[in-house]
Amino acid sequence: xxxxxxxxxxxxxxxxxxxxxxxxxxxxxxxxxxxxxxxxxxxxxxxxxxxxxxxxxxxxxxxxxxxxxxxxxxxxxxxxxxxxxxxxxxxxxxxxxxxxxxxxxxxxxxxxxxxxxxxxxxxxxxxxxxxxxxxxxxxxxxxxxxxxxxxxxxxxxxxxxxxxxxxxxxxxxxxxxxxxxxxxxxxxxxxxxxxxxxxxxxxxxxxxxxxxxxxxxxxxxxxxxxxxxxxxxxxxxxxxxxxxxxxxxxxxxxxxxxxxxxxxxxxxxxxxxxxxxxxxxxxxxxxxxxxxxxxxxxxxxxxxxxxxxxxxxxxxxxxxxxxxxxxxxxxxxxxxxxxxxxxxxxxxxxxxxxxxxxxxxxxxxxxxxxxxxxxxxxxxxxxxxxxxxxxxxxxxxxxxxxxxxxxxxxxxxxxxxxxxxxxxxxxxxxxxxxxxxxxxxxxxxxxxxxxxxxxxxxxxxxxxxxxxxxxxxxxxxxxxxxxxxxxxxxxxxxxxxxxxxxxxxxxxxxxxxxxxxxxxxxxxxxxxxxxxxxxxxxxxxxxxxxxxxxxxxxxxxxxxxx
Numbered sequence: 001x002x003x004x005x006x007x008x009x010x011x012x013x014x015x016x017x018x019x020x021x022x023x024x025x026x027x028x029x030x031x032x033x034x035x036x037x038x039x040x041x042x043x044x045x046x047x048x049x050x051x052x053x054x055x056x057x058x059x060x061x062x063x064x065x066x067x068x069x070x071x072x073x074x075x076x077x078x079x080x081x082x083x084x085x086x087x088x089x090x091x092x093x094x095x096x097x098x099x100x101x102x103x104x105x106x107x108x109x110x111x112x113x114x115x116x117x118x119x120x121x122x123x124x125x126x127x128x129x130x131x132x133x134x135x136x137x138x139x140x141x142x143x144x145x146x147x148x149x150x151x152x153x154x155x156x157x158x159x160x161x162x163x164x165x166x167x168x169x170x171x172x173x174x175x176x177x178x179x180x181x182x183x184x185x186x187x188x189x190x191x192x193x194x195x196x197x198x199x200x201x202x203x204x205x206x207x208x209x210x211x212x213x214x215x216x217x218x219x220x221x222x223x224x225x226x227x228x229x230x231x232x233x234x235x236x237x238x239x240x241x242x243x244x245x246x247x248x249x250x251x252x253x254x255x256x257x258x259x260x261x262x263x264x265x266x267x268x269x270x271x272x273x274x275x276x277x278x279x280x281x282x283x284x285x286x287x288x289x290x291x292x293x294x295x296x297x298x299x300x301x302x303x304x305x306x307x308x309x310x311x312x313x314x315x316x317x318x319x320x321x322x323x324x325x326x327x328x329x330x331x332x333x334x335x336x337x338x339x340x341x342x343x344x345x346x347x348x349x350x351x352x353x354x355x356x357x358x359x360x361x362x363x364x365x366x367x368x369x370x371x372x373x374x375x376x377x378x379x380x381x382x383x384x385x386x387x388x389x390x391x392x393x394x395x396x397x398x399x400x401x402x403x404x405x406x407x408x409x410x411x412x413x414x415x416x417x418x419x420x421x422x423x424x425x426x427x428x429x430x431x432x433x434x435x436x437x438x439x440x441x442x443x444x445x446x447x448x449x450x451x452x453x454x455x456x457x458x459x460x461x462x463x464x465x466x467x468x469x470x471x472x473x474x475x476x477x478x479x480x481x482x483x484x485x486x487x488x489x490x491x492x493x494x495x496x497x498x499x500x501x502x503x504x505x506x507x508x509x510x511x512x513x514x515x516x517x518x519x520x521x522x523x524x525x526x527x528x529x530x531x532x533x534x535x536x537x538x539x540x541x542x543x544x545x546x547x548x549x550x551x552x553x554x555x556x557x558x559x560x561x562x
Contacts, residue, residue, distance in 0.1 A: 028101040031061070031172060031179045032189065037101045038063040038167050039190055039205070040271070043197045045069065045165065050203060054181055055210040061106070061169040069164035071115040072123050072143075075099075079141060103129055105178065107171030112146060114164050122146040183209055183217050191223040192263055193315075197270040198223035226301050228252050228260060231342075236333060240326030242307030243267065246334050250342055251301040258346075260301030264318070267305045273316055275304070281317035286328035291335045294343045304331065349453055352472065355495065356409065356452025358507055359470035362514040363411050363448040366468070381525035382467065385489040407456050408449035408469065470514065481543055484521045491521055499547045512550040516543070 028034050035052060042050045045067025053062040070078075078099050102109040112124040125143040132139045154160035173179045186207055191198065198205075199222075208218045228249030236244050245267060251260025263272035275295050279287065294300065309318040309327045318324045370379045447467035449455075468489050475483070475494040483492050493514065494500060503509040520539045524532045 028105075029178065031105055032181045032185060034101045034105055034169075035061070035063060035181065035186065036189055036193060039194060041099075042067050042165065043194055043201065043203065046201060048201055048203050049162075050205045051163070052186070052205065052207045053210075054208070056172075056179070056212050057210050057214050059170070059172050059174065061172050062166065064163035064166045066163055067165060069115040069118075070113040074115070075111070075113065075123075075125065100127070102167065102169050103127060103132060105173045106169040109167060109169040112149070112166045112168070114149070114151065116164070119152040120147075120150045122149040181209065183207065183219055187219060187221050191221065192261060192274055193272050194270070195223035195263070195272060199225065200270075228301050231302075231338070234334060234338060236330050238326045238330045241309055241323045241330060244307070244327060244330040244334075245305040246302075246338075247305070248300050248302035248339075250346075251298055258298040260298045262295045262300050263303045265303060265305050266309070266311055267307045269311070271311065271315065272303060273311075277316045278318070281312075282320040283318065283324060283328055286325050288332060290343075291332055291339075294335060294339060295331075299343060299346050300339070351495075352452045353454060354507075355472040355493075355510070356450045356454060358510045359450030359452070359472065359514060360409050360411065362511045362518070363450060363468070363470060365511075365515055366518055367411050367448055377526050378522040381522060382489060384525060385467075385487060406451040406471065407454065408451045409455040411448035468518070470518075481540070482517050484524065486521075486525065491518060493517070499544060503547050503550060506551075509547070509550045513543075513547060516546055516550075 028037055031054075035054075039050055039052070042063070042065030045065065047065035047067035049066045051062070051064040053060075055061070099111075106129065108126065108128040110124050110126050112122055114120070114122040122145070123143055124146050125141050127141055132141070148157065148159050150158045150160055151162070151164070152160070186209070190205060197203070202222070204220060204222050206218075206220050208216060210216050226249045228251040230249050231246075234246040236246070238244070248262070249260070251258040262275040264275055264278045265272040278284075279292050279296060284292065306318070306323070306327050308323040310321075310323070312319050318327070369375050370382075449467065449469045451469060451471045468491070471490055471492040472495050473492055474496045475492070476496075478494060479497075481494050481497045481499055483494075484490070485492070495504070500510075500513070503513045520536070523539070524536060527535060
């Protein structure tokens with residue numbers, strides 16, 4: 001018989017110091033992640049004020065908070081349970097690594113704390129990276145009592161402090177990648193990852209960054225609530241990942257577009273991480289590009305919470321397992337049922353704003369044409385319109401029919417700027433300030449307006465403020481590229497027409513097409529009415545070849561191939 005007993009045993013050796021620094025502490029491989037870990041610990045302690053001072057010139061980092069502090073017994077226990085947390089499961093951190101996270105990113109650091117309700121019992125632990133790295137067996141960390149610190153009324157020989165816990169790092173990394181921390185990245189990450197807890201505790205963060213030249217950048221901030229248009233909260237169940245809760249909003253539109261951020265987390269845990277990190281992980285393999293773009297590019301803000309997907313120790317992703325895959329399937333289902341329509345509406349609105357803006361820019365060119373005495377016949381032709389418009393602020397005039405059904409931006413009389421001008425992206429840097437609406441009609445005024453989502457509703461009136469208006473619509477059931485309302489001076493472009501769709505690839509070709517069609521409309525105005533149908537038929541035959549030349553010729557800024 002074969003003897004089943006083990007004849008000999010071998011021992012596995014472990015260099016504690018190397019493992020602690022190179023494997024454990026390196027979970028937080030950048031200085032920003034170390035700061036975030038200290039903020040998390042402060043919030044776990046109930047801090048209402050957190051101070052972050054990063055001095056790149058002196059190579060120091062300090063994080064202080066007024067939380068409950070840590071007793072000597074609890075901290076010694078934390079050191080004995082690295083990678084095996086002693087925190088309550090309701091706390092943000094539960095991996096037991098944060099206490100040593102500064103190791104490897106600085107020469108040494110100190111941890112100083114005084115537990116509630118005491119005022120004078122401060123103790124400091126000193127962590128020296130090289131000393132710990134050199135210890136094969138369990139590393140020893142020296143500590144000392146700090147009799148000079150107090151939170152009580154200050155007396156001679158004592159230093160009164162407002163904080164209960166301080167982490168102070170000396171000789172922080174000079175690596176430009178690992179040590180990169182900007183005020184924007186700090187604020188964005190802190191408020192995104194810890195927003196729910198910060199709002200609940202009403203925590204304020206005071207941050208100061210001193211760069212290598214000594215220049216300071218300071219900011220005080222809290223975690224603001226979501227401000228977009230709230231969608232109905234949805235809860236979807238899938239066997240492998242349990243419940244998934246969608247608390248999402250359509251982000252508010254600002255001057256530079258929507259900048260909403262979607263956050264991921266676990267149900268029952270306040271910690272959050274950005275959807276962008278979620279996509280960079282294995283989750284990106286299970287999500288369609290359409291869903292990724294919709295949730296990553298700013299249309300939505302809020303949070304998606306999972307019951308069974310588990311947070312990875314890095315706190316930047318979920319564990320890769322069947323629960324993660326099922327979570328991605330659930331997100332796809334939410335988007336298909338509820339989110340897609342909001343994306344479609346946003347795309348339509350963005351398209352409408354673009355065409356309105358391009359219409360305004362084309363009308364600026366036409367304005368110059370109408371101001372040139374060589375083309376007075378076109379300006380005179382506009383007088384054949386029977387209905388005009390005025391903006392708000394004009395004196396009351398007879399014959400008001402009501403408001404236009406769409407808001408418009410005006411070239412003259414409205415003081416409107418194009419969207420590009422409003423964002424400062426045009427090449428002309430010297431913009432005149434917006435003009436106020438005139439108190440009375442000006443002689444010979446020709447309002448040129450572009451309809452769309454932006455601007456104001458103008459009032460329609462008979463035989464006053466006659467001008468030209470561009471509109472862009474999906475002319476369902478019509479094969480016409482454009483139509484001209486010669487009673488009101490409105491040119492409507494059919495944005496679903498194949499020629500328009502082809503030209504819409506470039507702003508320049510859209511503008512060229514609009515201006516060419518406007519000239520056709522002017523041409524129809526100056527000829528006898530009984531000629532117009534025949535002439536328009538001829539005009540229509542020229543549009544396709546013009547659009548082709550606009551794409552490949554000078555308008556498209558590209559020479560035709562030989």
